[in-house]
Amino acid sequence: QQPVQSPQAVILREGEDAVINCSSSKALYSVHWYRQKHGEAPVFLMILLKGGEQKGHEKISASFNEKKQQSSLYLTASQLSYSGTYFCGTGNTGGFKTIFGAGTRLFVKA
Amino acid sequence: EAQVTQNPRYLITVTGKKLTVTCSQNMNHEYMSWYRQDPGLGLRQIYYSMNVEVTDKGDVPEGYKVSRKEKRNFPLILESPSPNQTSLYFCASSPRTGYTDTQYFGPGTRLTVL
Numbered sequence: 001q002q003p004v005q006s007p008q009a010v011i012l013r014e015g016e017d018a019v020i021n022c023s024s025s026k027a028l029y030s031v032h033w034y035r036q037k038h039g040e041a042p043v044f045l046m047i048l049l050k051g052g053e054q055k056g057h058e059k060i061s062a063s064f065n066e067k068k069q070q071s072s073l074y075l076t077a078s079q080l081s082y083s084g085t086y087f088c089g090t091g092n093t094g095g096f097k098t099i100f101g102a103g104t105r106l107f108v109k110a
Numbered sequence: 111e112a113q114v115t116q117n118p119r120y121l122i123t124v125t126g127k128k129l130t131v132t133c134s135q136n137m138n139h140e141y142m143s144w145y146r147q148d149p150g151l152g153l154r155q156i157y158y159s160m161n162v163e164v165t166d167k168g169d170v171p172e173g174y175k176v177s178r179k180e181k182r183n184f185p186l187i188l189e190s191p192s193p194n195q196t197s198l199y200f201c202a203s204s205p206r207t208g209y210t211d212t213q214y215f216g217p218g219t220r221l222t223v224l
Contacts, residue, residue, distance in 0.1 A: 032212075043215075047212065096209060098157055
């Protein structure tokens with residue numbers, strides 16, 4: 001079951017913050033976050049495995065809620081280089097599949 | 111340099127003409143996977159492999175075949191391509207399981223089936 005990402009798209013000015021959410025109706029084993037720039041391959045940002053976990057640094061961080069059904073990616077003081085499409089990927093227990101969300105398009109303008 | 115390579119990068123073919131897209135990784139990873147990317151749908155997993163001779167279906171396996179005879183290679187085979195298989199394809203590899211590890215993606219193969 002594909003996780004639901006929101007928002008679908010967001011436009012920011014440099015220096016503004018953004019939050020991207022990834023939700024599932026079932027508890028997840030893991031959540032990955034990737035960024036993909038136009039015409040390029042997705043690049044790994046971080047992975048969260050534990051309920052209640054928070055990870056990352058002050059500019060880009062992510063959280064995984066206690067029930068392991070929602071993750072949020074936090075982009076702080078955005079830079080032009082943050083522009084791209086952000087995907088969450090989720091892993092489920094009992095299988096080795098990774099299911100990705102439809103993506104959130106982020107555009108940062110000067 | 112640690113990397114995942116795919117060939118070809120671009121391919122235009124006709125309906126029914128068998129084709130193979132190669133994928134190779136030099137990181138000794140156990141897990142490899144194929145995804146297709148279509149606008150508005152994100153990345154959808156086609157097949158994955160946990161190790162040599164161990165493969166399983168992802169979410170959209172119809173019309174595709176894979177094999178894993180060597181650890182480093184994981185080719186994607188389209189025996190009779192159809193226009194609905196026009197897409198951007200990515201190969202990825204991961205040290206162990208794919209869903210608890212980082213996945214490293216290849217550069218992509220843009221396939222057009224006429």
